[in-house]
Every structure is written in C-alpha cells, then in structure tokens.
Amino acid sequence: MSPFRSLFYITSGGCILCTGTNFITFNDKFYKKYIIPFFFMCDPEQAHSLLIFSGKYGLIPKSIYKDPPMLKTKLWDISFNNPIGLAAGLDKQGEITKALYNVGFGFVEVGSITPLPQPGNEKPRVFRLLNSQSIINRYGFNSDGHDVVFERLKNLKLHQNFDGIVGVNLGKNKESKNAVSDYVEGIKKFASVADYFVINISSPNTPGLRDLQKKNALKGLLSNIIEARNEYCGEHKIPLLLKISPDLTDQDKKNIADVINDKRYQVDGLIISNTTVKRVEVYDNPNALEPGGLSGKPLQETSTKLIAEFYKLTHGAIPIIGVGGIFNGQDAYAKIKAGASLLQIYTSFIYNGPSVLINIKKELECLLREDKYNSIADAIGADCKK
Incomplete structure (x- = not known):
C-alpha cells in the first residue's frame, strides 16, 4: 500500500x-x-418529519451522560431521573417515544391525541422566527387518532423493555359536538399505558377549545374526566394534569384557581403554559404575523410569571410543570423557584439539539449547589416564599 x-x-x-x-x-x-x-x-415541518424518521430508524444516539443524583425527584409516586421533560407536540403520534427518552429526558409527553384521526390545518402551518429563537405553529391537532397511537404505546410498554415515563396529552376533534366525551374517551383508551394524563384545553389552533377554560365549562369537564379516571384507572389513579393558556385574564386565572382548589374538581397538576397568540418582541421577525401559537424565548418571562401566580393562587398545593422559553439552566431554575416541580422543553431542543438538555441539567445542578439546596424539591417556590 x-x-x-x-x-x-x-x-x-x-x-x-x-x-x-x-x-x-x-x-x-x-x-x-x-x-x-x-x-x-428543510422547512420546519419537513425537518420535523426528518427527526421522526431518524428516531424510527435508530439514527438518534442514546445519551451517555449520567444524570446527577441531585436532579432526581419524585412526584405523584413517580420517580424521575431528572426534572426536564419533552413537551407535547414533537412526538405527536407516539412514534419515537423511546428514542427521545433515551436522549436524556426525564419524561416524554405524547400528543395531543384526538379520538378520531384528523389531518389538522392546511400547510404551511409551522414557521421559524430565527431572530428570537421561537416558533409559530398552527398544526390544529393533526393526529393519527386514539386507536393507532394506543397500539404504539402498548407495544412500547409491553414489548420494548421500556421503563420510561410517558405522559398522554389529550385533545378534541375539530368537528366534535361533545368535547367532554372526547376527553373522557381518551381517559378510557389510554388508562393502561399512560403514566400521567394531560387535558389540553389551551391550544389556540382549535376553534372554541380555550372556551373550556371558563369556569362553568371547566367544572363540567373536570367532573366528568375525574369520574372516568377514577373508574377506569382502578386503585392506581393516574395523575390528571390541566394545560392552560398564557393569555388568560386576571379573572380567568382566579376562576381556574377557584375550580381546581375545590376538592370536587381538583386536578393533580398544572402545565404552565401552552403557546401564546401574542407577539411581544417578535415583530422584527419574518413570519411574525402568521396566525398560530408562539413558543420559545419570547414566552420565557410570561410563563415564569404565570407559574408564580398559580403557585400562590393554589397555595403551592397543586404541582406545576413549567414550560415556555427554557434555553439554559438559569431559565429552568427561575421556573422552579417560581413554583414548578418539573419542567418541559420543546423549542430550545429544536434550535439546539440534544446538547441543550445536557447543558440545562449541568447548569441547574450548579445553581442548586450554589444556593445550598440538596434537591429540586427544596427550591420549589423559593421566590414566592420571600
């Protein structure tokens, strides 16, 4: 040679x-x-499809980073290796749940899932706002439907030696005449495979959906869902979480808190928050005026403030998953100190890849140590207790 x-x-x-x-x-x-x-x-939706393809065919590597013991936490009798989860919207159809969990997330949320398959809104429906590291989407609950997604999650849980934590995010069909029935059917269908449920009534992309956050509508919805959960989940009552909008009025916030503080309608947790229809600080971006929900950095301050408000309104008694604009450990820590017990990311993962997850965990551990906390639990709501 x-x-x-x-x-x-x-x-x-x-x-x-x-x-x-x-x-x-x-x-x-x-x-x-x-x-x-x-x-x-690629355009954003093609890139999403490429990521799903990569996960299906084993092209997403498994993380070799070991989570620090300090980041382990327990909530609802569920043990989390770390508090950083993947928000709903990426693994919409439960196709690559295991691959995403293996990237290093503490938990993965699938959905939103509707009872019947539906295509969602017309394309294009996803837009990057590069200058502000944000995304606008108006997917409109594109879903393979309960039956298909259930089979995927059942196969994952039963046949793939998977012990990760999976949340099931439920939505309603666009043309449904009975929203309550749609959510109840989701509880029935996924009771055997969900580690927690999310009732998504805050997406801005399904007409009339956010009206379910109004006081009387919310009471009717939650009473039926809680009854179904108690009936179909047996002695192990799967945690039931409510995902709310960042665009609530002060009266809306008070009304929601009044409902969920009532033992008859009390959920096990809140996810704060969904995407926003507001366009604060993004108008210099191309695509800023596209209709849909905005996620990413511009939502960071709004969601953190809303977490603190609901932590106080519920007297710290209802656990909160904080989501919205988490790009680094400081962003994550601010949400924990505002009252979040767990966290979720989405847009920062799209803009930075899996390295952002490692960076957040490393920085979060350092911040906890600097403030002499022994665990996540010790820091929850610290800024609200001053």
Missing part, C-alpha cells in the same frame, strides 16, 4: 471517529455547526 493511500485511510478514519464521537456525545458546537443547520435546510 502506498504512503498516500495509507495517509488517506488514516485521515478518513480519524475524521469518521471524530464525527461519530461528537455525534454520540451530543457535542454542543458540533450540533450547532453541522446537525442543526442540516435540519434547518
């Missing part, structure tokens, strides 16, 4: 090894320089 050929093989091998190492270790600079730009060459 000639020296030049040998040099070629050695150099090529070194490049492949280096690339592979950076890929499987979720190297931050590597992902931002190569992987994310590759995905961003």
Whole structure:
C-alpha cells in the first residue's frame, strides 16, 4: 500500500471517529455547526418529519451522560431521573417515544391525541422566527387518532423493555359536538399505558377549545374526566394534569384557581403554559404575523410569571410543570423557584439539539449547589416564599 493511500485511510478514519464521537456525545458546537443547520435546510415541518424518521430508524444516539443524583425527584409516586421533560407536540403520534427518552429526558409527553384521526390545518402551518429563537405553529391537532397511537404505546410498554415515563396529552376533534366525551374517551383508551394524563384545553389552533377554560365549562369537564379516571384507572389513579393558556385574564386565572382548589374538581397538576397568540418582541421577525401559537424565548418571562401566580393562587398545593422559553439552566431554575416541580422543553431542543438538555441539567445542578439546596424539591417556590 502506498504512503498516500495509507495517509488517506488514516485521515478518513480519524475524521469518521471524530464525527461519530461528537455525534454520540451530543457535542454542543458540533450540533450547532453541522446537525442543526442540516435540519434547518428543510422547512420546519419537513425537518420535523426528518427527526421522526431518524428516531424510527435508530439514527438518534442514546445519551451517555449520567444524570446527577441531585436532579432526581419524585412526584405523584413517580420517580424521575431528572426534572426536564419533552413537551407535547414533537412526538405527536407516539412514534419515537423511546428514542427521545433515551436522549436524556426525564419524561416524554405524547400528543395531543384526538379520538378520531384528523389531518389538522392546511400547510404551511409551522414557521421559524430565527431572530428570537421561537416558533409559530398552527398544526390544529393533526393526529393519527386514539386507536393507532394506543397500539404504539402498548407495544412500547409491553414489548420494548421500556421503563420510561410517558405522559398522554389529550385533545378534541375539530368537528366534535361533545368535547367532554372526547376527553373522557381518551381517559378510557389510554388508562393502561399512560403514566400521567394531560387535558389540553389551551391550544389556540382549535376553534372554541380555550372556551373550556371558563369556569362553568371547566367544572363540567373536570367532573366528568375525574369520574372516568377514577373508574377506569382502578386503585392506581393516574395523575390528571390541566394545560392552560398564557393569555388568560386576571379573572380567568382566579376562576381556574377557584375550580381546581375545590376538592370536587381538583386536578393533580398544572402545565404552565401552552403557546401564546401574542407577539411581544417578535415583530422584527419574518413570519411574525402568521396566525398560530408562539413558543420559545419570547414566552420565557410570561410563563415564569404565570407559574408564580398559580403557585400562590393554589397555595403551592397543586404541582406545576413549567414550560415556555427554557434555553439554559438559569431559565429552568427561575421556573422552579417560581413554583414548578418539573419542567418541559420543546423549542430550545429544536434550535439546539440534544446538547441543550445536557447543558440545562449541568447548569441547574450548579445553581442548586450554589444556593445550598440538596434537591429540586427544596427550591420549589423559593421566590414566592420571600
């Protein structure tokens, strides 16, 4: 073999090894320089489909990062390896739940899932706002439906040696005449595979959905859902969470708190918050005027403030999952100190890849240690108790 050929093989091998190492270790600079730009060459929905394809065919590496013991937490008798979950909207159809959990999330939320299959809104329906690291979507609950998603989750739980935590986010069909029935049917269908349920009544992309957050409508909805949960989940009552909008009026907030503080309608947790229809600080971005829900950095302050408000309105008695604009450990820590027991990310994962998850966990551990906390639980609501 000639020296030049040998040099070629050695150099090529070194490049492949280096690339592979950076890929499987979720190297931050590597992902931002190569992987994310590759995905961003596609339009947002094509990139989403490419991610789903990658997860289905084993192209998403499993994280080798070990979660610090300090980040372990327990809620609803469920033990979480870390408090950072993946919000609903990415694994809408339960297709790559295991692959995403293996990236290092503490839990993965699937959905929103509607009883009957529906295509959602017309395309294009997803838009990047690069200048503000945010996304506008108006998917409109595109869903494969209860039956298909249930079979996927049943197969995951029964046949894939999977012990991860899966939340099932339920929605209603756009043309449904009975929203309450849609959510009740979801409880019945997924009772055997869900680790927790989310009642999504706050998406801005299904006409009339947010009206279910009004006081009397919410009472009727929750009374029926809680009854179904208690009947179909047996002695192990699966936690029931309510996902609310960041666009609530002060009276809306008080009304929701009044309902869920009532033992008859009390849920096990809140997810704060969904996307916003407001466009604060994003009007210099192309696509800013597209209709739909805005997620990402512009939502960070709004969602953190809303977490603190509901922590106080519920006297810290109802656990909160904080979501909205978490891009680093400080963002995560602010939500915990505002009253969140767990957290979720979505947009920051799209913009940064899995490296953002490791960075958030590392930074969060440092911040807890700096303030001499021994666990996440010790810091929950700290800013509301001053």
